Amino acid sequence: MKLDNWLAQRSQSRPDHTALVADGSEVSYAELEAEATWVARRLAAHGVRRGSTAALTMHPRREQVVLIHALTKVGAVLLPLSPQLSAEEHAAVIAAEEPTVDLGDPGQLTQTEADLPLLGEHDMDDVSCRVLTSGSTGAPQPVGLTYGNFLWSAVGSAFNIGVDPQDRWLCCLPLSHVAGLGIAMRSVVYGTTAVIHDGFDVDRVAAALSEEGITVASLVTTMLTRLLEADADLSGPRAILIGGGPVPKEPLEEAIGRGATVVQTYGLTEACSQVTTLAPADARRKLGSAGRPLLTTHLRIQDGEILVQGPTVAPGYADADDWLHTGDLGRIDEEGFLYVEDRIDDMIVSGGENVVPAEVEQVLLRHPEVADAAVVGREDPEWQQAVTAIVVLEDGSAATPDELRRHCAAALAGFKVPKRIELAAALPRTPSGKLMRRALR
Amino acid sequence: MKLDNWLAQRSQSRPDHTALVADGSEVSYAELEAEATWVARRLAAHGVRRGSTAALTMHPRREQVVLIHALTKVGAVLLPLSPQLSAEEHAAVIAAEEPTVDLGDPGQLTQTEADLPLLGEHDMDDVSCRVLTSGSTGAPQPVGLTYGNFLWSAVGSAFNIGVDPQDRWLCCLPLSHVAGLGIAMRSVVYGTTAVIHDGFDVDRVAAALSEEGITVASLVTTMLTRLLEADADLSGPRAILIGGGPVPKEPLEEAIGRGATVVQTYGLTEACSQVTTLAPADARRKLGSAGRPLLTTHLRIQDGEILVQGPTVAPGYADADDWLHTGDLGRIDEEGFLYVEDRIDDMIVSGGENVVPAEVEQVLLRHPEVADAAVVGREDPEWQQAVTAIVVLEDGSAATPDELRRHCAAALAGFKVPKRIELAAALPRTPSGKLMRRALR
CATH class of the missing domain: 3.40.50.12780 (ANL, N-terminal domain)
Incomplete structure (x- = not known):
């Protein structure tokens, strides 16, 4: 099914309504549409064509939101990249994903207008973005999300909250x-x-x-x-x-x-x-x-x-029975x-028993002097994997690993109690807040 | 695309929430699902099968709402009929539409349970209801509306109000x-x-x-x-x-x-x-x-x-360019x-000029002593069609047709001013409030 470009439709149906608040200012639907159209007409000079994949460093600013919509208007696929990537990491993603162009950190777009035809509507089966998984468990993988995936996600959310x-x-x-x-x-x-x-x-x-x-x-x-x-x-x-x-x-x-x-x-x-x-x-x-x-x-x-299962699942990610294995x-x-x-990857198998790290972490977090906690399995000759906790204490706390183990033993089966507890100043997390367990193992 | 039966889905996601208030009582989603399932399993005894069309007299009561959903569960198409039809009119619709069964005014459904398989999901392209147009301009015509038509209508309304x-x-x-x-x-x-x-x-x-x-x-x-x-x-x-x-x-x-x-x-x-x-x-x-x-x-x-144009338009009702002519x-x-x-059918052509009845009616309705007004074209040797108003006055009003014509002349071009004004006690309207102009011509 085809639907009108959403921004174009909303610039018609709610031109004066605020579409975006970013960089401290309010942008109406009519303004966002005009800016996205202006940018879309200039993207050709950057090598963007219909069907191109365009990498873009996603500073959460007005310019990037305009570019998201400009790319839809020329029918290019957005490859959004974290601004927190180092130059080396950025280069590695570009080498691995091979986007047609890397808009990078666009700054001032060229003033050259080309006669790129703009699309008024999109097939819901077309890919809109290739979004990298957040990478808490290995190299990021791009997931091609369609216009329909985003539409159904919006419908599902609206009909719930x-x-x-x-x-x-x-x-x-x-x-x-x-x-x-x-x-x-x-x-x-x-x-x-x-x-x-x-x-x-x-x-x-x-x-x-x-x-x-x-x-x-x-x-x-x-x-x-x-x-x-x-x-x-x-x-x-x-x-x-x-x-x-x-x-x-x-x-x-x-x-x-x-x-x-x-x-x-x-x-x-x-x-x-x-x-x-x-x-x-x-x-x-x-x-x-x-x-x-x-x-x-x-x-x-x-x-x-x-x-x-359902219409929000990215094409190609489900099994033969249409189920996505998460x-x-x-x-x-x-x-x-x-x-x-x-x-599943974080499940610890210790002495033949399965230990779910989150369960142990939540017990640790209930201790009044624990500010943050992560539990991982470390290779161990005796236990295959030894349940190991990395704990951040509240400022000024003098809690000891033994005391924390006693706290866990009061709430958990013996095989779930951390064999080792290490103290740390902070835990490594991704920009979206996910614990980077791989870095802790 | 297939989606779960909506009632079944909601009976899972909001079982205790009120689905329906009818006949003075509240019915939860779990109750409505149970009743619709109970009825669906008994519909076979009434001749309903998958693919059947079932006529149903739509008293706005709990039983009818249950039947709407029961019919979806067996994959039958609902032909909803007005309870205001006379026996003769009802018979004429049945003769013209030839539904598989006429559930009529169902009263007590038989207690016989059959092993009709119930559908857990529906293809959005399948017809759910054949709804008769309201018949203000001629014999009613059934319009086959799909599950997708209803879904997109719901989405469009939600994203507006x-x-x-x-x-x-x-x-x-x-x-x-x-x-x-x-x-x-x-x-x-x-x-x-x-x-x-x-x-x-x-x-x-x-x-x-x-x-x-x-x-x-x-x-x-x-x-x-x-x-x-x-x-x-x-x-x-x-x-x-x-x-x-x-x-x-x-x-x-x-x-x-x-x-x-x-x-x-x-x-x-x-x-x-x-x-x-x-x-x-x-x-x-x-x-x-x-x-x-x-x-x-x-x-x-x-x-x-x-x-x-769009996904709410009933299949078969658009021209070759996908436009519905309303x-x-x-x-x-x-x-x-x-x-x-x-x-369009109501447009009056009088002396070669087009007169839109609603425009004249709205002027008449602005007169403080006019309670209701209808404007139609009557065949006329001089004017082809003579603009004719049928007016209902407020109780106790002594306004005369000449006075009303002067009121119109102050606001309208001469060719729009009614040539004749007739007084009536009431105007014929359909149950949904539409003026029945055909009856007035």
Whole structure:
């Protein structure tokens, strides 16, 4: 099926409505359309053609959002890259992915206008973006997401948490990640406002949530924790989505206790972001669950692994029976709510027993002097893999590894109690907040 | 594309949420699913099979809503009939449409359970209902609407007026009409609540709007007028959609003046209800317009006629270029807002000049002593068609036809002023409020 270019459609249906807040200024749909068209007509000078793949360093700024839409208008595929890549990493991705052009960090586009024909509509089966998986477990892989994937993701989210024509959705996640990019795409489908912050600044986010009319926000756990520490008022938005991996209950409970509607979401690049999101009405009752599948999504558990089916799944990523194998462990309760447990790859096999790292981490995090914790398996002659915890203590804490092991032993089966506990100043996380376990092994 | 049966999906995702308010009681999604499944398993005894067409007299009650969903579960096509048809009219429709079965006014379904296999999902290209056009201009014609037509209609409406998981959409329109049936279907797609009244009772509707948490309502002009006369509080819902033909400005203005968010909508059976709906934010500024096209809908005017394109258009109803010719006259202003003028068939050609009846009617309705007015062309030796007004005066009015003609002459070109004005006690309207001009000619 073909649909009109969403930005063009919204520039007709809501020209004066704010499409984007970025770099501190508001951009209307008519302005965003004009800018994207202007840029699209000049992309030929940069080597962009219909069908090209264009790498773009995704600083979360107005220029990049304009380029996202400009590329759709010429029918080129966006390869969004993290601004946090080193020059060497950037070069490695370009060598591996071989995009037609690398717009890099575009700065001033040439003034040369070419007669590139602009597309008024898109086939929903066409690839819009090749998004790199976030790389917490090995080399990033590009996932080709279609216009239809983004559309169905927008529909599924709207029919779960609702959509209001006055919505303002806060994005302080990387635009190179499907969670951030999805906000930019979804807002244009809805004709609503995307508020894009250039990185996560706890005071700026707190101000946006309490004073700038944000109605929906997407955060990762560490951001929520920092907002709670800063005593931010989180009661304004009708939904604060928390994603990026299993979420410990404590910050969710604390946020709900302070009047926030925080709901856990489970998503992945290969399913164009959200697979399940807890409905705001279930936020308290089903704390700890990532919710039920969105309207068009099927979910099942096979050998502990979460499988996903539906029109948000990237083409080529499903098995012969149309199921996407997520590599994530989870369970579904009797009411159909998903609980995400961990990555299969992160499962520790210790003395023949399976240990799910997230379970041990959550026990450690309940200790009042533990600020952060990661659990991995280290090769061990006796246990095959020894359950090993890396712990960040609160400032000034004098807790000892032995004390922490006793704390774990009070709550966990013996084989799950870390054989070793190491103290660290901080844990390595990806820009989107995922723990980089591979770096810890 | 295939999607899960929407009711089954919602009975999983929101089992305890109210799906339906009808016959004075609330029905949860789990209950509606159980009832529809129970009925579906018994439909075989009534001759219903997969692929059957089943006529059903659409009393706006719980039993009929259950049957709508039961028929989808066996893969039968619903032929919804108005309860206002006389026995003779009913028989004529059955003879013309030849449904496989006529469930009529089902009363108690047999207790016999058959092993009809139930469908868990539907192809979006499959026909779900054959809806008769409302018949204001000749014999009703059945329009086959697909699951996809209803889905895209729901998406387009949601991305225009918004959708809230707590929505309660009031239906006091006939369920045999696409506007009423669409509310029942859309609510299940959204997982929200359809509040279905058995006919239009001004006091009951007023109470529902002000006290029963209605967030969206669909009305026709005469209903709005009666609510205004009854001093109903209309300020509660976030949108009151007014459809069923060109809407005079006066009741819209009065309602907005009283704090109501009334928005005109333009739709037709062949496009599965809404084509354009004024966004609530534009309600005041664009009073009199039916709004801009919904997300997936294209609109253009050809020789004064409104043409529609997009995935809500019933298969087989578009021309070779995929445009549906609506037979309605309209214009689109410089900002893309549609103004619906009249039916082409209703255009009067008088002395070689084209007269749009709605324009003359709206002038007549501005006269303080005119309660209702219809303008038609009557065959005339001098004028080909003579512009003729049938007017209902307010109780106790002594206004004369000459006085009304002078009122018209002050506002209209001479050829538009009615040659004759006849007084009547009431005007014939269809159950959905459309003027039956054919009966007046």
